[in-house]
Amino acid sequence: MIATFFLLALLQIKAPDAAQFVGEPKGIPLSGPRLEEQTMVISHELRCPVCQGLAIGDSPSIMAANMKAQVRELLERGYTEEQILSYFEKSYGQFVLLKPKFQGVNTLVWILPIAVLAIGFVLVVSKAKKLEVAPAPVVVEEPVDDPYLAQVREMVEKP
Amino acid sequence: MNRTVLIIGIIIVAVIVFVLFAGLGKDPQHIDSPLIGKPAPPFTLKAVNTGQTIDLQSLRGKPVIVNFWATWCVPCYEEHPTLVANARQLPDVQFVGVVFNDTEDKINQFLAARGSAYPTLLDANGKTAIAYGVGGVPETYFINPSGIIVAKFEGPMDSDILRANLAKALQ
Numbered sequence: 001m002i003a004t005f006f007l008l009a010l011l012q013i014k015a016p017d018a019a020q021f022v023g024e025p026k027g028i029p030l031s032g033p034r035l036e037e038q039t040m041v042i043s044h045e046l047r048c049p050v051c052q053g054l055a056i057g058d059s060p061s062i063m064a065a066n067m068k069a070q071v072r073e074l075l076e077r078g079y080t081e082e083q084i085l086s087y088f089e090k091s092y093g094q095f096v097l098l099k100p101k102f103q104g105v106n107t108l109v110w111i112l113p114i115a116v117l118a119i120g121f122v123l124v125v126s127k128a129k130k131l132e133v134a135p136a137p138v139v140v141e142e143p144v145d146d147p148y149l150a151q152v153r154e155m156v157e158k159p
Numbered sequence: 160m161n162r163t164v165l166i167i168g169i170i171i172v173a174v175i176v177f178v179l180f181a182g183l184g185k186d187p188q189h190i191d192s193p194l195i196g197k198p199a200p201p202f203t204l205k206a207v208n209t210g211q212t213i214d215l216q217s218l219r220g221k222p223v224i225v226n227f228w229a230t231w232c233v234p235c236y237e238e239h240p241t242l243v244a245n246a247r248q249l250p251d252v253q254f255v256g257v258v259f260n261d262t263e264d265k266i267n268q269f270l271a272a273r274g275s276a277y278p279t280l281l282d283a284n285g286k287t288a289i290a291y292g293v294g295g296v297p298e299t300y301f302i303n304p305s306g307i308i309v310a311k312f313e314g315p316m317d318s319d320i321l322r323a324n325l326a327k328a329l330q
Contacts, residue, residue: 015290020200021290049294062260063260093192093292
């Protein structure tokens with residue numbers, strides 16, 4: 001009787017569910033080593049909200065442990081990686097994604113390093129080309145009218 | 160060539176200085192909630208202090224203040240009297256406490272020692288906190304009578320902060 005009462009009480013308790021945010025699972029329910037592996041992969045793509053730049057997979061905080069447990073549960077239920085990341089993004093915003101999305105201002109994060117690298121490469125190549133093409137300085141030998149030098153030449157050239 | 164390099168260098172340094180300057184004074188822990196202006200994630204949780212089960216959706220029609228806290232959170236001790244006093248002064252506003260990563264015993268001890276004026280719900284696995292994007296405690300969400308989140312406050316509130324945010328829920 002008491003067990004039934006507690007069971008009924010538990011059934012009444014309902015935390016917000018991922019389905020309300022991202023719909024029904026679109027993948028295959030995972031289990032065993034594949035589940036653990038995928039949990040680790042996704043846990044390293046989500047930022048711990050109470051840490052400084054740590055993934056939930058690396059954080060010892062309780063909040064991170066809860067988030068990791070939820071990632072695991074969602075994978076068990078068949079949610080895809082994209083759906084899980086989207087679920088956390090809907091609650092925490094893009095802040096929670098360790099890999100920023102290629103959109104809006106974030107585009108600069110992806111483009112700027114490549115652009116700076118390309119500009120640097122062009123500068124180095126153009127500088128190198130100039131060094132390569134530059135003619136070697138021509139040394140014009142002017143006739144020297146030095147009696148001492150003439151004497152040395154005469155001595156050297158004498159058989 | 161040297162002039163070009165100098166100009167590029169100055170531009171790069173100026174951009175870095177601008178970005179660093181823009182970040183000055185900002186709380187690195189602050190998270191802009193994407194839930195502002197959206198329906199509050201529904202939940203049904205058991206109140207540890209009253210025993211009743213609270214369904215957020217059943218509270219539609221009046222403003223709701225959802226305060227996430229824990230007994231191990233020091234700023235929550237500081238904030239608690241403000242919440243209790245305002246809950247007593249504002250009977251038309253529904254205050255709800257949501258405690259995560261805690262135990263019923265500790266919560267009841269806390270409330271017995273410091274008073275209680277509204278239901279305190281236990282979020283046993285932190286799922287409710289995650290759905291609301293809670294980054295730390297205390298954190299408070301203000302929900303208007305239509306069930307839309309209109310404001311979020313991170314950290315301990317005093318009465319002025321509470322009333323200013325509540326005003327957004329009453330508009």
